[in-house]
Amino acid sequence: MRSNILFSALLTALLVACTTVPSSFVPSASTDHIRRDVDYLASAELAGRDTGSEGYRKAAQYVAQQFERMGLAPAGEQGFFQEVPFRRASWDNTEPSLVLKGSNSETTFTFGEEFIAAPSAVNERSSLEADLVFVGYGIEALDYGLNDYANLDVKGKIAVILSGRPDSLPSEVGAHYASSRNKRETAARNGAVGYITLYTPEREKRRPFARYAEHRHDDTFDWVNRKGKPGSATPGLHPGAMLNSDAAGKLFVGAQRSLQGVFEDMENGKNPKGFALPYRAELNTNSKHEAITSPNVVAVLPGSDPLLKDEYVVFSAHLDHIGKKDDGQIYYGAQDNAAGIAVMLETARLFIESGQSPRRSLLFVAVTGEEKGLLGSDYFAEYPTVPLQSIVANINLDMPMLLYPFRDIIAFGAEHSSLGQIAKHAASRSGLKLSPDPMPEEVIFVRSDHYNFVRRGVPSIYLITGREAQDPDIDGTAMQVAFLQESYHKPGDAPDAGINYVAAKQFTEVNYLIAREVADAEGKPSWYGGDFFGDLFGQD
Known part of the structure; x- marks a missing residue:
């Protein structure tokens, strides 16, 4: 090449x-x-x-x-202007909830401390409960020998995905595959209905989870396509959440491997393999939507x-x-x-x-x-x-x-x-x-x-x-x-x-x-x- x-x-x-x-x-x-x-x-x-x-x-x-x-x-659609329709989503006086459900116990995670989520620009009300499957980095890059969904059944389930990418991918190629958009699309393509992202120690070093949590009440913006759907939406996928490392470890208690073992694989340059987790998760979100327009300005010589x-x-x-x-x-x-x-x-x-x-x-x-x-x-x-x-x-x-x-x-x-x-x-x-x-x-x-x-x-x-x-x-x-x-x-x-x-x-x-x-x-x-x-x- x-x-x-x-x-x-x-x-x-x-x-x-x-x-x-x-x-x-x-x-x-x-x-x-x-x-x-x-x-x-x-x-x-x-x-x-x-x-x-x-x-x-x-x-x-x-x-x-x-x-x-x-x-x-x-060279716009209205003179020099191309009006871009946006949808702003904000929390509707409530915070999202995330509950981990085992065969004999339930764990409720704390919003802003253990997990964060963004208001959904797709639906004002969203509720999902499904089984969890760990899918490693959640990347399919067949030309580079990576398929984190191989031999995993995620249909109708929530994909649990490590943030970031393996070191084996070149930086810009890896950035493409590690983008939130690409990981969401890959999860949906394999039949997942939801996703949970896990904050890793490597990412914590670059920017602490607490820094992200400071923005937990920020609004979400997305442009709206001509069918009235958010442009960045992934069809068939419910809103997601991100867990900090300590909270994420609870998803792996009783599983075939601990999260700490997964993190050790990452440190050693190995690509962690996926497996089913012995839990279900329930995620509920409520948001309110507001329509906004803001123009691009376009001219031609x-x-x-x-x-x-x-x-x-x-x-x-x-x-x-x-x-x-x-x-x-x-x-x-x-x-x-x-x-x-x-x-x-x-x-x-x-x-x-x-x-x-x-x-x-x-x-x-x-x-x-x-x-x-x-x-x-x-x-x-x-x-x-x-x-x-x-x-x-x-x-x-x-x-x-x-x-x-x-x-x-x-x-x-x-x-x-x-x-x-x-x-x-x-x-x-x-x-x-x-x-x-x-x-x-x-x-x-x-x-x-x-x-x-x-x-x-x-x-x-x-x-x-x-x-x-x-x-x-x-x-x-x-x-x-x-x-x-x-x-x-x-x-x-x-x-x-x-x-x-x-x-x-x-x-x-x-x-x-x-x-x-x-x-x-x-x-x-x-x-x-x-x-x-x-x-x-x-x-x-």
């Missing part, structure tokens, strides 16, 4: 060099434009741009106005080539942030992601100011609901305003880390498709270099809006600045880590607290060059041969 990928990468590099039609003129990005956009989008007036809020609506209107002033054409103008290169950036807390504190979201939106707007301006129309059309999409779980981009990818098969690439901008003038960029996903070579070539034209992912353990490739395009077969990359500063006295890695620890999803992520507009100018111009090369090349981007995501999702 790896040799095929390397061959494809070499072939693509040659094709990029031969088929790209570079523009001789590279327009200059305006720091004044970018600063103006960031200052407004991350202002107190917009109160953190929470999905569905008045502040978010103002932000969407602002972006639509900027698109219109540039001369971009509306039509292509000029008669043969290529019906193909689209999509820029995406999320417009929402996390809003205002109960104490009135505003979370401004300047880097995350007012800066990404501002860069996207200025990139669009550069195309218009260049005087050279792109051969392919460019679609600019400011998406809602990213902070709720990549929801607005999922809705757009499910119901695109242009034919899905006409979308040839996605370039995603999310918290670009505009902290210092830089020497390199990072394109998450560069190793999966020919977009990586295009990004490398464009970076070189900007006097920059393309650096590898500095934190592969974080599996960023599956954690931002571009992944919803990947799941529909579209080659995609997610761009941020690199960690090499132009100033040798600046430690780029230290600055990025400090931002993540001190400002990410905190009130300190404000316009006047660290955005470097020289970096913003650099980043915009390299984005322009990347998009220019994709839009003007003879051939469209392609997945590398043998790539996992290309093989799994690629369009025929």
Whole structure:
């Protein structure tokens, strides 16, 4: 498999060099434009741009106005807007209950201490009682020799699933299989009607269960499809719960193995095998639902080539942030992601100011609901305003880390498709270099809006600045880590607290060059041969 990928990468590099039609003129990005956009989008007036809020609506209107002033054409469903229907679920003045039932005893677990659950966006009332079956990690990855459901009968039962993934899976592949969505779908495909996730010691080290429990009263958001069903729902599967390690051990008392033995297998790199558990569980939830709408904002710059103008290169950036807390504190979201939106707007301006129309059309999409779980981009990818098969690439901008003038960029996903070579070539034209992912353990490739395009077969990359500063006295890695620890999803992520507009100018111009090369090349981007995501999702 790896040799095929390397061959494809070499072939693509040659094709990029031969088929790209570079523009001789590279327009200059305006720091004044970018600063103006960031200052407004991350202002107190917009109160953190929470999905569905008045502040978010103002932000969407602002972006639509900027698109219109540039001369971009509306490409939503209602002018520039694609209204996304959401369902917000909250606990209906009651807490969920989870009871473990043995042949001679019952154990009631305490919500918020021993287990957590989220309000269901599917049903306002849910009650399930069924036998329990331990299914290990709950993964079916046959190409990697894993089938945790082999020889197990889970039909009509509750699957008990370890969080995480075995070390034998490559990081990004493992992240795909270990996602909550994939594990739910796998359980339902094997006939399970419910699921319980077990918090493991490894996960406890990364983030204590108690931290999750602090959010036990948070609402659930999901987009609603055109049949009135939540977009992330798994048909046939009841709402689930997550148990901490101590509570989870009670499910294994009297079973053929203890949970401690399972954890020891995990520590030793073994994939725990599943088995039936000698208990039933009863889970009851009550939630109330509220309908909310919040728009994606979509504009198009039509292509000029008669043969290529019906193909689209999509820029995406999320417009929402996390809003205002109960104490009135505003979370401004300047880097995350007012800066990404501002860069996207200025990139669009550069195309218009260049005087050279792109051969392919460019679609600019400011998406809602990213902070709720990549929801607005999922809705757009499910119901695109242009034919899905006409979308040839996605370039995603999310918290670009505009902290210092830089020497390199990072394109998450560069190793999966020919977009990586295009990004490398464009970076070189900007006097920059393309650096590898500095934190592969974080599996960023599956954690931002571009992944919803990947799941529909579209080659995609997610761009941020690199960690090499132009100033040798600046430690780029230290600055990025400090931002993540001190400002990410905190009130300190404000316009006047660290955005470097020289970096913003650099980043915009390299984005322009990347998009220019994709839009003007003879051939469209392609997945590398043998790539996992290309093989799994690629369009025929």
